[in-house]
Amino acid sequence: MTLRIANASAFWGDDPTAAARLAERAADLDVITLDYLAEVSMSILAKQRERDPTAGYARDFVGVVKSLLPFWQAVRRLKVVSNAGGLDPMACALACRQVAPRLTIGVVTGDEVKPLLDRKDLITANAYIGAEPVAEAIRRGADLVITGRVADPSLTVGPAMAHFGWQPTDYDRLAGATVAGHLIECGTQVTGGISTDWLLLPGLDDIGFPIVEIAADGSCVVTKPPGTGGRVNALTVKEQLLYELGDPANYLSPDATVSFLTLAVDDLGHDRVRVSGATGRPPPATYKVSGTYRAGYRASGMLTVFGRDAAAKARRCGEIVREKLLRLNAEPDEYLVEVLGAGAVAPCHAPLARGTGEVVLRITVADQNRETVETFTRQLMPLISAGPQGITGYAEGRPVVREVFGYWPTTIERSKVRPHVQILEAT
Amino acid sequence: MKLYDIAVARSGDKGSAANIGVIARNPANYDKLLRHMTAERVEAFFKPVGVGKVIRYELPNLAALNFILPDILQGGGSVNLRIDAQGKALGQALLEMEIESKDEG
Numbered sequence: 001m002t003l004r005i006a007n008a009s010a011f012w013g014d015d016p017t018a019a020a021r022l023a024e025r026a027a028d029l030d031v032i033t034l035d036y037l038a039e040v041s042m043s044i045l046a047k048q049r050e051r052d053p054t055a056g057y058a059r060d061f062v063g064v065v066k067s068l069l070p071f072w073q074a075v076r077r078l079k080v081v082s083n084a085g086g087l088d089p090m091a092c093a094l095a096c097r098q099v100a101p102r103l104t105i106g107v108v109t110g111d112e113v114k115p116l117l118d119r120k121d122l123i124t125a126n127a128y129i130g131a132e133p134v135a136e137a138i139r140r141g142a143d144l145v146i147t148g149r150v151a152d153p154s155l156t157v158g159p160a161m162a163h164f165g166w167q168p169t170d171y172d173r174l175a176g177a178t179v180a181g182h183l184i185e186c187g188t189q190v191t192g193g194i195s196t197d198w199l200l201l202p203g204l205d206d207i208g209f210p211i212v213e214i215a216a217d218g219s220c221v222v223t224k225p226p227g228t229g230g231r232v233n234a235l236t237v238k239e240q241l242l243y244e245l246g247d248p249a250n251y252l253s254p255d256a257t258v259s260f261l262t263l264a265v266d267d268l269g270h271d272r273v274r275v276s277g278a279t280g281r282p283p284p285a286t287y288k289v290s291g292t293y294r295a296g297y298r299a300s301g302m303l304t305v306f307g308r309d310a311a312a313k314a315r316r317c318g319e320i321v322r323e324k325l326l327r328l329n330a331e332p333d334e335y336l337v338e339v340l341g342a343g344a345v346a347p348c349h350a351p352l353a354r355g356t357g358e359v360v361l362r363i364t365v366a367d368q369n370r371e372t373v374e375t376f377t378r379q380l381m382p383l384i385s386a387g388p389q390g391i392t393g394y395a396e397g398r399p400v401v402r403e404v405f406g407y408w409p410t411t412i413e414r415s416k417v418r419p420h421v422q423i424l425e426a427t
Numbered sequence: 428m429k430l431y432d433i434a435v436a437r438s439g440d441k442g443s444a445a446n447i448g449v450i451a452r453n454p455a456n457y458d459k460l461l462r463h464m465t466a467e468r469v470e471a472f473f474k475p476v477g478v479g480k481v482i483r484y485e486l487p488n489l490a491a492l493n494f495i496l497p498d499i500l501q502g503g504g505s506v507n508l509r510i511d512a513q514g515k516a517l518g519q520a521l522l523e524m525e526i527e528s529k530d531e532g
Contacts, residue, residue, distance in 0.1 A: 040505040194515070196435035196522065235435050235450060238489050242448025244439040245493050248486050263488055277488075295506055336508040345511045346476060346520035364508040407505050409442060 002213040002221075003163045005156050005180070009034035009082075010187030012041055012058050018187070018209050019064045023071035023078070025225035026211060030163070033155040034064065034082040035185050042124040042149070043292035043405035045086040056088030059095070065144065066099045072143065081134060081155050085146040087112070087124065093146045093424055100144070101427045106137025108147035110419040113289055113412050123294060123405065127287040127412055130254030131177075132168055133419040134158025140423050149290070151254050153181025160214050168255075175258040175280025176218020178251070183222055183240055183275065184210040190222060190240040191271075192230030203229015208271075219276035221268065234267040237275065241265070254287055254414075256280035286411035295406035296333070297373040300364040301380040302340075304393030307357060311342040313388040314361040320387070321363055321379050330375035334366040360393070366404065373401050428526045433459060436518035440504045444479075444497045445514030447521055454490035461485070461492070463526045469494050472524055473517070477501070494521075 006029050008019035019032055036058040049056040061084030072078055085092040085107070093107045110133070114125040126149035135158045137145045145158070160166065160177040168174075183190050188207040192198060201207075208228025212220040222232055230236075241260065245251065248260040259279045266274040305314040318337030325331055338344035341359035365376040377399045384394050430436075430449070433456045438447040449464060451457045470481040479497030486493060496517070504513045511517070 039503075194437065196431075196437070196518070235452065238450045238491060239435055239437040239448060241489065242446070242450065242486075242491060242493055243437050244441055245446055245448060246441060246495065248484050248493055261486060261488060265489060298508070300508075334508055338510055340510060344509075345516045346473075362510060366506075366508060405505055407442070407503050 002215050003031065003160055004029050004211055004213050005031040005033060005159060005184070006209055006211045007033050007035065007184035007187050008064070008209050009036060010185065010189065011038055012036040012060070014187055016060055016064055017067070020067040020071070022209050022225060023068055025227060027075065029211065030077060031079045031081060031159045032068070033184070034061065034080070034084060035152055035155065036061065036082065036084045037086065037149060039290055039407045040292055040405050042087060042126055042290065046123045046292070047403065049087060054091055057086040057092035058084040061092065062095045062099055065096045069100060072103065079138060079143060079145070079159055081145040081159060083147045083150050083155060085148045087148065089146045089148050090422070096144060096146065097424060103143040104141050104426045105424040106140065106142030106145040107422045107424065108133045108137060108145065108150065108419060109422070110417060111149040113417060116412060116416055117291065117410070119291065119408070121293050122291045122408065125289055125291040127289050127417045128254055129287065129417065129419045130154045130283070131157035131161050131174070133421050135161035136421045137423065138162035140421065142423060152185040153178045153253055154255055156181030156184060156212065157255050164216050171256045171280030171282065172278065173218035174256040175278040176220065176276070177214055178253045178255055178258050178280070179241070179260070179263065179275060179278045180212040180214050180220040182251070183237065184212055186240065186243065188230060189243065190236060191224045191232050192236055195236045195239055197235070201229065201231050205229065218278060219274065221272050221274050223272045232271040232273055234265050234273055237265055237273045252284055252288070254283050256283055286413055287417055289410045289412050291408035291410060292405045293408055295404040296366055296368040297370045297401050298364065298366045298404045299373045299377050299399040299401045300362060301377070301399035302360050302362045302393070302396070303380070303383060303391055304358070304360050305388060305391050307388070307390030310357050310359045310390065311339050313390070314339045314359050317361055317383050317387050317391070318363055320383070321376070324379045325376060328375055328379070330372045332365040332367040332372050332376060336364045338362040370401060377401060429522065430464070430524045430526055431522040433526065434522065436522050438514050438516070438518035440500055440513040441495070443500050443503045444495055445499050445517050447494045447496065447518050449492045449494065449521065451490040457487065457490035459526070464492055466494070469521065472521065473499060
């Protein structure tokens with residue numbers, strides 16, 4: 001029997017109704033995984049926790065758990081695994097318990113490594129721990145597993161380990177499940193989202209979230225619930241296989257070092273694609289760590305410029321704002337002018353946009369000093385009356401100053417990190 | 428002919444580097460990708476954006492190439508000021524690259 005694992009959240013901010021819609025349209029699901037943590041999400045949580053000490057996790061997740069309650073009552077075996085715990089998995093678990101007292105909740109901690117690192121200006125530092133503690137939580141009866149930083153694919157590998165009874169040294173099988181996890185961790189990116197041929201796909205207003213049917217050998221079939229939009233074919237699957245990939249012979253996860261060079265992708269038709277042949281070797285002796293630190297302040301503002309010589313006018317506006325900042329002794333550390341519509345996204349491409357009469361001016365300022373960035377926010381909008389004719393699109397008002405967090409990747413020896421599982425029994 | 432005609436692509440960030448996966452629409456065209464899509468050509472294409480030494484990995488089993496573009500996202504996704512700080516659009520850019528067809532038989 002295969003294990004059917006879906007993903008219902010690619011990042012914090014993804015569609016909060018996706019999990020319930022998946023459960024509704026794919027009643028035979030075994031596991032739903034939800035990913036909330038991108039590289040700097042932990043710093044956003046840290047900032048949120050500064051304002052409210054109980055808020056160190058992705059609070060939206062509690063609403064998702066609530067939305068799944070009817071399905072849990074109908075299909076008792078449904079498991080939900082998520083890294084929504086962020087900096088404080090226990091607080092997240094206790095909040096979930098408030099809305100779902102009849103669930104057994106597994107809490108995975110031990111990823112926090114800030115005290116173990118020499119760098120002292122870090123706000124957060126978390127190791128990407130692996131699938132084993134997730135599997136342990138499931139073996140101990142958890143319906144809901146809440147983690148902090150766990151490697152994204154491990155959210156999928158954990159339930160497969162527990163279900164099939166794989167050992168931590170079953171590297172080929174773990175490699176296969178890691179590939180399955182990699183394929184679904186970005187939600188609808190494997191079912192047609194951001195695919196090259198996106199515009200040609202059906203049902204784009206309702207792209208199905210992905211499901212992998214994992215077999216005992218670690219291979220999988222990628223699919224999506226019947227009746228949903230988007231597409232699963234060899235190309236959408238291959239695009240996602242290569243997403244954020246480095247050396248394809250050495251995809252590093254805490255569960256296995258995976259080679260993508262032995263994979264076979266077979267399109268079975270009807271939105272079903274088989275992915276098999278993954279080979280695994282032991283994982284690195286270190287865990288990857290993502291650290292975050294304060295990196296000053298930033299603000300970004302946009303104005304639309306329409307009409308003759310629009311791009312030149314927009315560029316001149318960019319110079320004007322900078323000249324004014326210099327006059328005010330507020331020269332920022334970084335000052336970037338982009339003329340969107342005239343090759344700003346990929347300058348190698350500018351000739352395509354020649355002759356355009358409609359561009360968006362985007363000015364972004366960064367500085368260690370908040371005051372300097374604030375000065376900028378007061379010097380952009382005067383262009384509405386002092387700038388070129390055809391300048392418009394200012395309904396958003398002054399740009400907002402944001403604190404910036406830098407991302408500092410490092411590694412730590414595995415032996416220094418102690419993943420821990422705690423079970424909150426159903427009440 | 429443009430790369431778009433024979434391939435699909437997807438890009439994303441890896442710290443201050445970006446990667447672009449390029450996949451032959453028809454696996455029979457993998458050889459064409461191998462021949463035309465050299466690391467040097469891709470590096471030259473992205474020179475105006477600012478890029479380090481491009482690395483090309485080959486995945487013949489998927490009829491795909493994976494390009495690593497070092498330093499193209501200076502500082503990385505959270506610090507980089509550009510609108511495409513995560514390199515999400517670089518795949519679309521590369522797909523507009525001209526593939527010469529004069530040496531085709």
